[in-house]
Amino acid sequence: MARLVFYHHPQAENFSLKFSSASVAEILSQREQSDESTKLIGYPFETPVYVLYEGESEIESAQDIDFDQEWLSDRIRDLPRAGQVVAFRLVELLEAAVDVRDEDEFRLYKEFEPQKIQQALDHVSWGAPLPTVAGEVMSNLILRHSLPNANHRTGIAMLQFCIESVEPDFEMPRTHVDDDTWREWVDPYIVDSKRLITVRRNNLRFKQLEELNVDLVERKDGIQIRLAEFELDMHWREALSEYAEQHESHCTDFAQSVLERAERDDLLDRQGPTKQEFITYLEDGLVERDFREMF
Template structure:
């Protein structure tokens, strides 16, 4: 039987794995030295494993979202124009996602971090072939994780807008949660994306688990990570770059799948937008768009 350890605490999703050991006394010592809230789990394997979970944030309900214009404007004042435009659209998308789903089922896991949007835009190969640009826009917004939730869903929407910015007549295949095609092809891409970004930030912790004989790590939403399928033995900085590249490739593959399902293979080699073309479309091409239709 596989030896499984949880990445997110099963009774408190805002607590994530920080350290593991075969020594209970070591875990208790680390807990004592921790500055934040902690939880412990002892896994009763033949050789027990003890895991320390920590949290820096509190989970909030979606009805606590209050991104009014003044608050948002103040937060974005130091961003360049392109960052402000993308941030406003991301917030609108988040609010639309909450509006479509039941508020009590929608949780906020972190604070809004708009400064990370600038980093995301700076890592896109603007003007490269369209699938690459669209995939990198999606990937880098997900990797920077600027929103409190729905970073994957809003990332897919931004991929769509990127394609539309150079092909206004493009019709996006359905990627809605309530559509049966979601389980068929969209969800697997998102699940693999979440595996990659979890490995990217935790290769050292997961290598430690592997050395303790753990086979599987399960994160929230029941997503399992088979540790021997990933290279873990590298410096954490190398993991950040290595798995960022893999994530960009993964999202570029998703962009190509989107174009194939839309029967727009003719767009595979079409040049993607420049940064300014993308920003112009977000600012002026979506003025009357009801973003709820995307969810």
């Protein structure tokens, strides 16, 4: 039977794996050195494994979302105009997702970090072929993880807007969560994306688990990561770069799949938008849009 440990503590999803050991003394020493709230789990394998989990913030209900205009303006006033526009649209998308989904099931896992939105925009190859630009927009927004939840769903929406900025008549294939077709072709992209970004941030922790003969790590939503399928033995800075490149390639493949499913092969070789063209579309082309229809 595979030896499996949880990435998020099973009773507290805001606590994530920070350290593992076969030694009780070592795990207790790490706990004493931690400045965060901690929890421990001992996994009763033939050779036991002890895992330390740390939590940095409390999980809040979606009912606590209150991104009013004044609050948001104060948070983004120092961003360049492009970052401000994308931040406003991302918040609108988040609020639409919450409105469509059951609020009791929609949780806020972290603080809103709008400064990361500008970082995402700075890493896009603007003016490259459309699948590349759209995929990189999606990938970099997901990698920076600026919203307290729904970063994948809002990332897909931004990919759609990127395509529409070049072809306003583009019709997105259905990606609603209650659609069986969505689960067939979109969900695998999201699941693999979550695997990549989890390994990207934790290669050394996962290498430590691998050395303890752990086979699988399971994050929330039941997503399992088979450690043998990933290269873990590298410096953490190298892992950040390597897995960011893999994630961008993954999202570019998704953008190409979107265009093919929409039967718009004519857009595969079309030049993608410049940053200004994309921002202009977000400002002027979405004024009357009801974002709830996207979720």
